[in-house]
Amino acid sequence: MLELRHVTKTFAKGTVNEHTALRDVSLTLQDDDFITILGSNGAGKSTLFGAIAGTFYVDEGEILLDGKHLEGLPEHKRARAVGTLFQDPMKGTAPDLTIEENLSLACNQTRRFPLAMAVQKKDLQFYREQLSAFQMGLEDRMKMKVGLLSGGQRQALTLLMATIAHPKLLLLDEHTAALDPATAEKVMAITVQIVREQKIPTMMITHNMGQALTTGNRTIMMDAGQIILDIAGDERKEMTVPKLMTLYSGARGKELDNDRMLLSQ
């Protein structure tokens, strides 16, 4: 279970660029929650993920994962429990390392003795099985440098790397936005499958409103550093994109503004 209690973050404090990106945010994520997150540009969605993953330290508030305080820990100490995926497929893998070396990095942070061989024969079968689930042919190219893969293949590999060590939380920041529609759909299907099979509590930022309402079990909407809408259950089942738009403008007194927002259902 993830708990955010009164989390506030202000960037560039004391300068003309001072900007409060998170304003007293509180949120509880149950273990079986798959939350989708909507919001206009600059609403603070990525900042929310940054606060949890530890890209920066928050100014105020507490962040607890399974009862353990995260807010004081550096990024790399949270990474074992928090898997993160970004929009840019180049970000999550090392291009000059092979597929199996990348997977070994993701797998062995806790269990391997530092001077043991990184890639061991006994792991290869496991990597192969995991990769073959993607049906992208990656399992036959494990000695290939990751830099030679396509964006979709790299993102699928990143997804596997983020989940292979059983994180307690998965954060997806528009992780299919940079892919072509067909590949995006494929990576999305893999995502849903992995989350379901491994039962990882997940948060996913998307600009596709239809997808936000149909994926997962709960949807929140952010604006100006706050959570302005949090729907689940029947309320969510009956929600439509036009209704969501009306709710937003009713709550904020302005139109939803996101240059990439997809309004289609």
Next chain:
Amino acid sequence: MSLTMFLGGLQEGLFYALLAMGVFISFRILNTPDLTTEGSYTLGVAVSAVLTVAGHPVLGLLCAFLAGAAAGSVTGLLQTKVGIHPILAGILTMSGLYTINTAVMGGKPDVTLTKTTIFNKLYEVFNINLQAFNRDRQAFTMAKEITVLIVGAVLALLVLALLIWFFRTHIGLCIRATGNNEAMVRSSSINAGGMKVLGLAVANGCTALAGGVMTQSGGFATISNGAGVLVVGLASVIIGEAIVGRRGVTVGLISAILGSVLYQCLIRLATSLNIFPAYYLKLVSAVIVAIALALPMIRENLGRHHRKGGKSHA
């Protein structure tokens, strides 16, 4: 090219191969130009010289490596713990090392090594002296030269094997990943800062070991021994890559050794043919490195002109 000249190039090329592998680690694997090199090389010279004079040449080499590793760690900590720009961090360590190196050499600018170098010890072990060679001075010199060559080759291959193994271990892979995609490593559970420090430690350990064995071979240590060695290392790495191509870490380390040997032979050839006087060497090396590093950009520009030309024809 005479045989002795070739032998000399081979010997020094193998000693400098340790330096070239160190530079390969910082420049290619960690992806940072590390100016500590000049200081850590001389640190290796100083530590090895002083311990050799004290009668411990083998310990001298070991301590040279450790001292170099410590120097590399300092640069790494300056980069990661206090956020100093990598180049400036290297310059600061190099500058500080000048004092340390002088202090190690007892405040003197140079040290003459007595007869206890590893080479002299081996001459004794293999009974290489003028009497044993029936006063045949040429055979005696050749036996000595070959001993030096063997020491260089054994040391280079030993360090090569250790490095190949190291960069295939889990921790070695973490270091490679840090140099390759730091953003990824920072958002993973690997301590990117720690990996940089460790990588720079290993790199400068190798560099200092090169200084340590070089000074025992020459029998003389001076505080200015390290001047220009970074460019020598870079030139070796780049020449190696020009021949073998840029592939993985293992191939890269091997090509650094080849590049180093080739570079030492080439500069001997060039000076012996009086193409340029010996003091031009540093300038020539710098120009070679600059051109080699500029090549990708030059190629890209040429490509762009081609495309432009293509368009105007269409």
